[in-house]
Every structure is written in structure tokens, then in C-alpha cells.
Amino acid sequence: MKEIIVTILRAAIARAQAQGKLSAAAASAPIVVEAPKDSAHGDAASNLALALARGEGKPPRAIATAIRDALVLPAEVTEATVAGPGFLNFRMAPAYWHQELKRAAAQGRSYVSPQIGGGRRVQVEFLSANPTGPLTVGHGRNAVLGDTLARLFAATGYRVTREYYFNDGGRQMKLLGESVRVRYLEELGRPAAMPEDGYQGEYIREIARGLQTNHGAALAENADPEIFVKAAVAAIFAEIKQTCEKLGVSFDVYTNELDLMRDGRVDAVMAALRERGLVVERDGAQWLAGEKLGLPKDQVLIRSTGEPTYRTPDIAYHIDKLKRGFELIIDVFGADHIAEHVGVIAALKALGYDTAPIRAIIYQFVTLTRAGEKVKMSTRKATYVTLDELIDEVGVDVVRFFFLFRKHDSHLDFDLELARRQAPENPVFYVQYAHARLASVFREAERAGLALPADAAGIDLTPLGSEELELARRAVAFPEVVAGAVADLEPHRIPFYLLELAGEFHRYYNKPANRIINPDDPRLSIARLLLARALMNGIAGGLGLLGVNAPDRM
RNA sequence: GCGCCCGUAGCUCAACUGGACAGAGCAUCGGACUUCGGAUCCGAGGGUUGGGGGUUCGAAUCCCUCCGGGCGCGCCA
Numbered sequence: 113m114k115e116i117i118v119t120i121l122r123a124a125i126a127r128a129q130a131q132g133k134l135s136a137a138a139a140s141a142p143i144v145v146e147a148p149k150d151s152a153h154g155d156a157a158s159n160l161a162l163a164l165a166r167g168e169g170k171p172p173r174a175i176a177t178a179i180r181d182a183l184v185l186p187a188e189v190t191e192a193t194v195a196g197p198g199f200l201n202f203r204m205a206p207a208y209w210h211q212e213l214k215r216a217a218a219q220g221r222s223y224v225s226p227q228i229g230g231g232r233r234v235q236v237e238f239l240s241a242n243p244t245g246p247l248t249v250g251h252g253r254n255a256v257l258g259d260t261l262a263r264l265f266a267a268t269g270y271r272v273t274r275e276y277y278f279n280d281g282g283r284q285m286k287l288l289g290e291s292v293r294v295r296y297l298e299e300l301g302r303p304a305a306m307p308e309d310g311y312q313g314e315y316i317r318e319i320a321r322g323l324q325t326n327h328g329a330a331l332a333e334n335a336d337p338e339i340f341v342k343a344a345v346a347a348i349f350a351e352i353k354q355t356c357e358k359l360g361v362s363f364d365v366y367t368n369e370l371d372l373m374r375d376g377r378v379d380a381v382m383a384a385l386r387e388r389g390l391v392v393e394r395d396g397a398q399w400l401a402g403e404k405l406g407l408p409k410d411q412v413l414i415r416s417t418g419e420p421t422y423r424t425p426d427i428a429y430h431i432d433k434l435k436r437g438f439e440l441i442i443d444v445f446g447a448d449h450i451a452e453h454v455g456v457i458a459a460l461k462a463l464g465y466d467t468a469p470i471r472a473i474i475y476q477f478v479t480l481t482r483a484g485e486k487v488k489m490s491t492r493k494a495t496y497v498t499l500d501e502l503i504d505e506v507g508v509d510v511v512r513f514f515f516l517f518r519k520h521d522s523h524l525d526f527d528l529e530l531a532r533r534q535a536p537e538n539p540v541f542y543v544q545y546a547h548a549r550l551a552s553v554f555r556e557a558e559r560a561g562l563a564l565p566a567d568a569a570g571i572d573l574t575p576l577g578s579e580e581l582e583l584a585r586r587a588v589a590f591p592e593v594v595a596g597a598v599a600d601l602e603p604h605r606i607p608f609y610l611l612e613l614a615g616e617f618h619r620y621y622n623k624p625a626n627r628i629i630n631p632d633d634p635r636l637s638i639a640r641l642l643l644a645r646a647l648m649n650g651i652a653g654g655l656g657l658l659g660v661n662a663p664d665r666m
Numbered sequence: 667g668c669g670c671c672c673g674u675a676g677c678u679c680a681a682c683u684g685g686a687c688a689g690a691g692c693a694u695c696g697g698a699c700u701u702c703g704g705a706u707c708c709g710a711g712g713g714u715u716g717g718g719g720g721u722u723c724g725a726a727u728c729c730c731u732c733c734g735g736g737c738g739c740g741c742c743a
Contacts, residue, residue, distance in 0.1 A: 622707040
């Protein structure tokens with residue numbers, strides 16, 4: 113639709129120029145066409161005349177009128193009017209919507225995904241939780257955001273690599289191993305002192321018990337600390353992967369810090385930074401020269417112990433990603449890591465890399481609410497709620513939908529009470545119910561001996577009224593919503609759109625006059641069934657992009 | 667103190683990235699068809715978009731400033 117309008121507008125500008133009604137400069141103006149939110153303003157609208165007003169030195173409405181007079185409308189467009197301050201509004205012919213509707217019905221749920229990727233390669237790095245404990249609710253937002261972005265890219269014709277990066281070389285790992293060792297000794301009846309920042313969770317004790325089962329008391333003395341670390345990492349990763357599987361989240365590649373350190377890429381980063389005079393030595397440690405990079409302060413790259421901080425491998429990792437030739441590199445992380453990311457990008461730039469392919473999607477924190485009360489989430493305390501527990505409590509569909517039902521910039525308040533409710537005020541069920549209803553209509557149609565012909569092309573859609581064309585218009589706009597969500601990395605637009613589409617359907621469905629199945633009027637019934645098919649494809653397709661089920665019965 | 671994000675209806679959040687009258691859900695109040703699923707629908711009240719200035723045809727959106735909240739400012743990640 114937008115393409116059609118842009119084309120005729122461009123032609124109209126040229127004609128108006130030939131008549132001397134517009135200046136030559138007008139041709140270079142970008143033409144923006146959008147679907148107005150209020151359908152009274154037509155099917156498509158352009159602010160072209162408003163945008164040109166300044167350059168042309170004429171009132172917007174006069175320009176709009178000149179353009180309208182120069183328009184030659186093709187058959188698909190029935191009307192072009194000047195409205196409001198100078199908008200050009202267009203109305204499409206019913207036949208246009210009929211054709212689009214048939215396409216949406218025939219293509220199945222994939223009609224919602226425009227093929228805009230062109231096979232370009234995208235890497236999405238997300239979750240990237242270090243194996244120090246079970247996934248938290250906050251990790252859940254990360255996992256669902258990253259996974260859904262990956263699904264969106266894959267569905268729209270990109271080649272996607274889903275990647276999980278974790279730090280297994282740093283101080284935290286030592287602390288983890290030591291925590292396990294302390295619990296292990298305790299299990300053997302030899303109380304030991306837990307390090308100050310040690311991991312206190314019950315899962316540490318379970319890992320320790322496992323070691324006791326397998327090794328008895330053999331690890332009590334002179335054991336390689338690595339044994340404790342490895343046991344912990346293996347056990348915790350197994351649990352993380354299980355939770356991800358439950359959530360419908362998967363990865364293609366796991367990358368770890370230790371490999372980057374062992375094969376010299378971290379050293380290479382240090383050498384390159386040093387070469388450019390970006391490393392200063394102080395207190396026995398190596399620092400990244402912050403001021404030279406426009407950073408607020410210096411940041412440690414190599415500790416005085418000679419071990420790198422997390423920062424240096426992270427730079428090496430991003431270099432690796434850039435070298436792998438992705439056209440788009442997405443980093444998904446929480447707001448607490450933003451300063452770190454800024455530092456990595458600054459370092460990459462200083463080393464001469466083009467960081468344009470890298471785009472960060474930074475989400476704000478998640479709070480849990482139950483009956484209006486905030487649920488405290490502390491790793492140390494017993495009030496700790498794991499992602500696993502959350503999924504068990506409310507189900508995968510609800511978890512995924514709720515995490516996506518906010519712009520990533522916004523704080524997310526997860527209302528457990530609402531999430532548990534299997535009722536209309538729960539948006540997940542509202543959308544799923546629309547799908548189940550539609551499925552039920554098709555079951556009913558079968559009983560009534562009505563079925564859509566395999567080839568939709570021959571179906572007569574002229575019985576559809578204006579209310580039905582409104583629904584069609586909404587359903588057919590879905591691919592543009594998806595395209596926008598991908599371009600701007602804003603998956604939240606999809607659940608919001610789905611809610612609107614489902615709402616419009618529910619309203620339509622509830623009017624007795626709109627009975628889809630009408631044995632007395634098979635022509636009307638078939639036309640409405642085609643509309644129903646398109647709506648069903650849209651809802652199922654949209655939920656599919658989110659990794660949420662579209663049930664036929666509830 | 668400095669940096670980033672946020673502030674929209676009583677609550678939780680949208681607003682197509684500068685467009686037309688700022689919209690949904692929850693909560694509150696009042697209603698609905700004897701046929702396709704009432705997990706639905708219709709209606710009502712509720713707003714100076716935190717305050718103030720600016721930019722322009724036009725601002726919730728951009729700029730400045732103040733107020734309030736979150737996160738960060740580790741030889742943790």
C-alpha cells in the first residue's frame with residue numbers, strides 16, 4: 113500500500129513542478145506514508161505537504177491541494193483528500209483489501225513475516241549468564257528478549273547466530289569453587305569458613321554432596337581447586353540449559369572467556385592497546401587510559417596479579433565477533449552493564465574497528481509483584497525467586513508474553529497475581545482465546561458443511577462490509593509492524609499489536625449480525641471464513657514469533 | 667557529585683520514532699444477544715503527559731533547567 117502511495121505522490125510532485133506549482137527542490141523531499149491510527153483519516157496518509165511548507169514558502173494546505181490536483185489515481189486508490197493542517201489522506205479500494213486478504217489467508221502464518229533480511233548475517237548475543245547459580249527472573253527478561261529478536265530475524269530472512277558468552281576465567285569462578293569446597297568439608301564434618309562474598313545458595317551444598325558421593329573424602333586435602341570449580345560449572349550449566357529449554361530458548365554457539373585467554377587473543381588486545389599508548393601502569397596493574405577515549409575514568413585491564421579483568425576478554429570477544437563478518441551484532445544486557453559496554457566500544461574504536469554493526473539492546477530491571485506487594489529478590493535470602501520457579505508457577509506462555517509486553521527501556525513490573533489468572537484481564541489468554549475461538553469457528557463450519565476452497569483466488573469477497581474491511585486492514589498491516597519491530601529492535605510492538613487485533617476480532621465476533629457461519633448465505637459465509645482464516649494466521653503467526661502457543665482449544 | 671535510563675488516568679503500561687482529538691488493560695460504577703466458546707462484548711467517570719522555559723506549521727516525543735525514581739561510577743561480572 114505504502115509503495116503505491118509513494119509512487120503516485122512522486123509522480124504528482126513531478127507533474128506539479130512541470131506546472132510551476134512546486135519548486136525543483138520538492139523532488140528531493142522524503143515521502144513518508146503511514147497508516148493513520150484513526151481510520152476516519154483514510155487508509156494511508158502523508159504529511160508531505162506539511163514537510164514541504166517551509167521550503168516552498170507556502171501554506172501547507174495550498175501545497176497539499178496542488179499535489180492532490182496533480183494526482184492520477186490508479187484503480188486501487190479510490191480517494192485522495194486534503195485534511196486537517198495539510199495531510200493528504202488516501203482510501204484504498206475494497207478490491208485492494210480483498211486481494212491482500214487472500215494473500216494473507218493463502219500464505220499461512222508466514223504472511224506476518226516480511227522477507228527483509230536478504231540473507232544478511234546477524235549475531236545475537238544474549239543471556240550470557242555466568243555459571244555461578246540458577247537463572248534469575250532478570251535473566252529471564254534477557255533470555256526472552258534475545259531469543260525473540262533472534263526469532264524475528266530468522267523469520268524475516270536473516271541468517272542468525274544465537275550466542276551465549278560466559279566468563280569462566282575470573283575471580284568469581286575461584287569464589288564459586290571455594291564455596292563448594294567449604295560445603296564439601298562441612299559435609300565431611302569439618303567446618304570451614306565461607307569466604308566473605310561466597311555463594312550461599314542451597315545448590316552449592318547439593319553440588320558438594322555430589323562430590324562427596326563420587327569422591328568420598330578424597331578431596332579434603334591437597335585437592336586441585338579446579339575440581340570444585342569444574343563440578344560447580346558443570347552442574348550449574350546443566351540446570352541453566354534445562355531452564356532455557358523449558359523457556360523455549362536455545363543457542364547455536366557458546367563462547368567462553370577462558371578460550372580467548374588461552375589462545376592469545378586477550379594478549380593480542382593488550383599488545384594492540386599498548387601500541388596505541390592506551391595502556392597505563394599504576395599500582396602494579398595495567399589500566400585502560402580512559403581520558404584518551406572519552407571515558408570518565410581509567411579501567412583496569414590486567415590486575416596486579418597478572419590476571420585480566422572481565423573487560424579485556426570482552427574486548428577480544430567483540431573483535432572476534434566483528435571479524436566473523438556479521439552485518440549486525442546485537443548485544444542484549446541489563447542496564448547495570450552499560451558503562452562496561454561503553455568502554456568496550458570506545459576501546460574497539462580506538463583500535464580502528466568499525467563498530468557500526470554493533471547495536472546494544474539494554475533493558476531495565478524486573479521487579480516481581482504479588483498482590484500489590486513487591487517480592488524481594490535477593491540471592492542471599494530465602495525470598496529468592498528463580499526463573500525456573502517463575503515458569504513453573506505461571507507457565508511459559510505467560511512468562512514470555514509478559515517479558516515482551518514492555519518496551520525494553522521500561523522497568524518491568526511482573527504482576528504474579530495477574531500472570532496466574534486464567535482470565536480475560538490476562539493479555540496472554542485474551543489473545544490466545546481469540547485464536548481458540550477462530551479455531552472453534554472452523555470446527556463449526558466443518559459441521560455445517562462449509563469449507564474454504566483450496567484456491568482462495570476465486571472467492572468472492574464483495575459480501576464483506578466496512579467493519580470487515582477494517583479488520584482486514586488491521587490484519588494485513590501486520591507485516592509492517594514486524595518489519596518495524598525488527599528494524600528498531602523493539603519486539604514489544606508485536607504483543608501490543610496482537611492485543612489490538614484480538615480485541616478488534618472479539619468486538620466483531622460478539623455482534624449477532626456478524627455470525628460467520630450462515631447456512632442460508634454460503635457466499636457470505638465463505639467470504640467471512642476467509643477473513644477468519646487470515647485473522648487466525650495473523651494471531652498464530654504473531655504468537656509464533658514470540659514463542660507463545662496458539663491453542664485451538666483452551 | 668558525575669554518567670546512562672525513566673517520569674503519561676488511582677495502578678501497570680502504549681503512542682507507528684516530530685503529526686490529526688494522548689490510547690489500552692486492571693481497579694470503580696452501570697449494562698448485553700435463548701444460534702459459531704460469556705476466558706467475550708457495550709457504556710460511564712478518570713489527564714495541564716512531574717514543574718518551568720525554548721525550538722516550529724505542529725512536542726508526550728527534540729534542546730535547556732529544576733524536581734523525583736532506577737542503574738552505574740570495584741584490581742566483581
